Amino acid sequence: MRGIVxxxxxxxxxxxxxxxxxxxxxxxxxxxxxxxxxxDLSVLDGSIPFPTPLVMGHEGAGVVEAVGSEVSKLxxxxxxxxxxxxxxxxxxxxxxxxxTRCRRSFGxxxxxxxxxxxxxxxxxxxxxxxxxTVVDQVQAVKVSKDIPLQSACLIGCGVITGAGAVLNTxxxxxGQTVAVFGVxxxxxxxxxxxxxxxxxxxxxxxxLASKKDLALEFGATDFVDASDGGSVEQIQQLVKGGVDWSFxxxxxxxxxxxxxxxxxxxxxxxxxxxxxxxxxxEIPITHLTHIDRGVRGCRYGGARPHHxxxxxxxxxxxxxxxxxxxxxxxxxxxxxxxxxxDMHAGRLARGVLTY
Numbered sequence: 001m002r003g004i005v006x007x008x009x010x011x012x013x014x015x016x017x018x019x020x021x022x023x024x025x026x027x028x029x030x031x032x033x034x035x036x037x038x039x040d041l042s043v044l045d046g047s048i049p050f051p052t053p054l055v056m057g058h059e060g061a062g063v064v065e066a067v068g069s070e071v072s073k074l075x076x077x078x079x080x081x082x083x084x085x086x087x088x089x090x091x092x093x094x095x096x097x098x099x100t101r102c103r104r105s106f107g108x109x110x111x112x113x114x115x116x117x118x119x120x121x122x123x124x125x126x127x128x129x130x131x132x133t134v135v136d137q138v139q140a141v142k143v144s145k146d147i148p149l150q151s152a153c154l155i156g157c158g159v160i161t162g163a164g165a166v167l168n169t170x171x172x173x174x175g176q177t178v179a180v181f182g183v184x185x186x187x188x189x190x191x192x193x194x195x196x197x198x199x200x201x202x203x204x205x206x207x208l209a210s211k212k213d214l215a216l217e218f219g220a221t222d223f224v225d226a227s228d229g230g231s232v233e234q235i236q237q238l239v240k241g242g243v244d245w246s247f248x249x250x251x252x253x254x255x256x257x258x259x260x261x262x263x264x265x266x267x268x269x270x271x272x273x274x275x276x277x278x279x280x281x282e283i284p285i286t287h288l289t290h291i292d293r294g295v296r297g298c299r300y301g302g303a304r305p306h307h308x309x310x311x312x313x314x315x316x317x318x319x320x321x322x323x324x325x326x327x328x329x330x331x332x333x334x335x336x337x338x339x340x341x342d343m344h345a346g347r348l349a350r351g352v353l354t355y
Contacts, residue, residue, distance in 0.1 A: 001015070001017050001018065001019075001130065001131040001132060002014070002015050002017060002130065002131050002333060002355075003017035003055045003056075003113070003115070003127075003129060003130030003131070004055070004056045004057065004129035004130070004333060004336050005017065005053050005054070005055055005056070005115050005120065006043060006044065006052055006053065006054050006056055007052050007053045008052040008053070010044075011044060011056060011336060011337075013333055013334050013336065014115055014116070016115060016116045016117075017055060017113060017114070017115050017120070017130055017131075018113065018114045019112055019113050019130070019132055019133060019134050020112045020113075020134060021066070021134075022066050022067065022068045022071075022134050023068050024068040024069045024070040024071075025068050025070050025071060025136055025137050026067075026068045026071070026134050026135065026136055026137065027064055027066070027067050027068065027071060027074055027080075027134070027135060027136075027137055027140045028064070028065045028066040028067075028132055028133070028134050029060075029062045029063065029064055029065060029080060029082065029132065029133055029134075029135065029140060030062050030063050030064075030065045030131065030132050031060050031061070031062040031128050031129075031130065031131060031132065031133060031355055032061060032062045032063060032149040032150075032153075032354075032355060033060065033061055033062075033149045033150045033152075033153040033330075033352050033353065033354055033355070034057050034059060034060040034061075034128040034129055034153055034352065034353045034355075035059035035060070035153050035154045035156075035157065035158060035185070035350050035351070035352050035353075036057075036059070036336070036339045036340075036343065036350070036351045036352070036353065037058065037059050037157050037158060037185065037350075038184065038185075038251075038343070039058065039124070039157070039274060040056055040057060040058065040123075040129075041340060041343065041344075042274065043056065043123065044340075046276075047274070047275070047276045047277075048274070048277075049277070050109075050121070050123065051109070051121055052121070053115050053118070053120045053121070054120060054121040054122065054123050054127070055113050055115070055120055055121070055122060055123065055127040055129060055130050055133075056123050056127065056129040057123065057126065057127055057128035057129030057130070057353075058082075058084050058123055058124035058125075058126045058127070058128060058156070058157060059082075059128065059153055059154060059156045059157035059158060060081075060082045060126065060128025060133070060153050060156060061079070061080065061081045061082065061143070061149040061152045061153035061155075061156065062079075062080065062082075062128075062149065063077060063078070063079055063080070064076055064077060064078040064079075064080055064140065065132060067137075068137070071137045073137070073142070074137060074140055074142060078142050079142065079143050079144070079145050079147075079149060079152070080140040080141055080142055080143060081140075081141050081143050081152050081153065081155050081156045081309050081313075082126050082128060082133075082135060082139055082140060082141075082156050083126075083138075083139045083140075083141060083156055083160075083303070083305040083309070084124040084125055084126050084139070084156070084157065084300065085099055085100065085102075085105055085125075085138075085139065085300055085303060085305055086104075086105055086108045086125040086135070086136050086138065086139055087099035087100075087102040087104065087105040087138060088102055088104040088105070089138060091103065091104065097304060098302070099303070099304060099305070100299045100300050100301075100302055100303060101299075108125045109121055109122065109125070110122060110125075112127075112133075112134050113127065113130075125139065126139065126156075128153075129333065129336070129353065131355060138305075138306075139305075141305050141306055141309040141310070142310075143155075143309065143310065143313050144313055144317065146317060147313050147316060147317065147323075148324070150327060150330065150352055150354065151316070151323035151324050151326070151327060152313065152323070153352065154185070154323060154326050154327070154350055154352070155309055155312050155313065155323070156309075157300075158185035158186055158189060158326070158350060159189050159312055159321075159323065159326075160300065160301045160303045160305070160308055160309065160312065161186055161189070161272060161298075161300055161301040161303075162185070162186040162187065162188065162189025162190045162193065162249065162272070162301065163189045163190070163192065163193035163196075163301065163312065163321075164193075164298075164300065164301020164302050164303045164308060165190055165193075165247060165270050165272050165298045165301050165302070166190055166193035166194050166196075166197060166247070167193055167196070167197070167301075167308075168301055168302030168303065168304075168308070169270055169296070169298040169301065169302040170245055170247075170268065170270050172193075172194055172197040172199055172244075172245055173197065173198075174197070174198040174200075175198065175199070175200045176197075176199050176200065176244040176245060177199065177200060177201040177202075177203075177239045177243040177244045177245070177264075178190075178194045178199045178201065178202045178203065178243055178244065178245045178246070178247070179203045179205060179224075179235050179243045179245070179246045179247070179259070179262050180194070180202065180203070180204050180205065180215075180220070180246075180247050180249060181205045181206075181226075181231075181246065181247065181248050181249060181250055181255050181258065181259050182205070182206060182248070182249035182250040182255070182273065183204050183205075183206040183208075183211040183214065183215045183220075183249075184249065184349070185326065185349055185350045186249040186272055186273070187204065187206075187215075187247070187249040188214065188215070188218045188326065188349055189326075190247045190249060190272070191204060191215060191218045191219050191220050192218045192219050192321060192322055194219065194245075195218075195219030196315075196320065196321075199245075200221075201221050201222065201238065201239055201243070202219055202220045202221050202222070203220065203221070203222045203223070203224055203235055203238055203239070203243065204216075204220035204222070204223045204224070205223075205224045205226050205231050205235070206223075206224075206225070206226060207225075207226050207227045208227070208346045209223075209225045209227065210346065211223075211346070212225075214349060217322075217325065218322060218325070222238050224238075226258075231258055231262070232258050232261045232262050235262045236262070239264070241264040241265065242261075242262050242263045242264035242265075242267060243262055243263060243264060243267060244263075244264060244266075244267050244268070245263075245267060245268055245269075245270070246259040246260070246262050246263055246267065246268075246269045246270070247259070247269075247270050247272060248269065248270070248271045248272060248273050249272050249273050250273045251273025251274045251275040251279075252273065252275060252279075253275065253279050253280060253281040255273070256269070256271055256273075256281045256283075257281060257282075257283065259271075260283055260287065260288075260293065260295060261287075263293050265291040265292060265293070266291070266292045266293065267293055267294075268293065268294040268295070268296070269293070269294070269295045269296075270296060270297075270298050271295065271296070271297045271298065272298050272301075283295070325349070326349045326350045327349070327350055327352050328342075328347065328348040328349045328350060328351060329342065329347075329348060329351050329352075330351075330352045330353070330354045331351055331352070331353055331354070332353070332354060332355075333353050333355060336353070339351040339353070
């Protein structure tokens with residue numbers, strides 16, 4: 001079968017990829033669509049170190065093709081969105097509703113694939129840039145067949161990470177003000193979730209002025225062009241004193257610094273973006289302690305996949321969550337290099353592979 005394989009030098013579509021049969025608690029899923037996320041590119045540029053060879057991709061949806069002997073909640077033919085969160089379901093974090101804090105879910109990697117007969121790793125416990133993948137049953141969430149898989153695939157990472165940061169991690173309430181740094185696939189979902197929470201001012205910030213129309217379509221009330229710097233000053237001109245919440249969706253220390261500076265007294269910054277593992281940020285402590293500001297990280301939108309994914313699907317079916325509009329362009333698997341080029345040029349909200 002086919003798969004996009006990274007060998008440590010460059011990604012390539014291979015036709016000699018094989019995947020093992022599902023174990024007792026696994027499901028085999030035939031992938032129909034997969035979104036291409038910046039985390040995939042972070043593997044290629046080394047920001048996310050990962051052993052190779054690996055089968056790429058982590059934002060996918062498809063149809064269940066086979067189930068293990070102990071799987072009872074899924075059957076062949078079910079439509080599923082895949083989650084990267086392979087949590088244990090038994091620890092105190094899982095049992096209190098915080099699977100993103102499950103220690104056994106972090107750094108999960110295995111070699112369910114072979115490429116050319118040699119073992120190959122999966123990426124983010126999923127690997128969806130292939131015709132068929134095998135995942136643990138907790139990672140496959142059944143969804144309504146009324147939602148197109150081309151749109152549903154985005155829920156597995158970009159949507160649940162961005163919207164979840166607002167709905168699960170933050171506590172945005174009616175009338176509060178929000179600044180969103182980075183208007184990509186994550187930032188757009190922060191914006192529309194903030195709108196769902198009835199934020200009074202949602203300020204989108206990006207270095208590409210071309211992102212303005214898309215940000216406004218998803219619910220931003222204002223757009224700040226940060227290409228020449230000065231984003232903090234522009235935000236404070238729009239909202240005197242600063243915003244109640246800021247969301248950093250870029251993964252850059254300097255942007256984190258600006259996201260904190262843009263806060264009003266008592267405001268909170270949520271860091272979503274993923275920088276290089278060695279990245280650090282310096283923040284004057286008194287800018288936190290003396291004016292009651294907060295900074296916190298957010299992994300995978302604080303998600304509870306089997307609760308949040310069906311909820312997001314229902315919001316889409318009710319016309320309250322934009323998913324179709326996130327799909328800027330679709331590509332065959334063989335055009336992966338074109339997706340990467342378009343992403344680097346800032347042309348996409350999300351590019352989606354169609355198999």
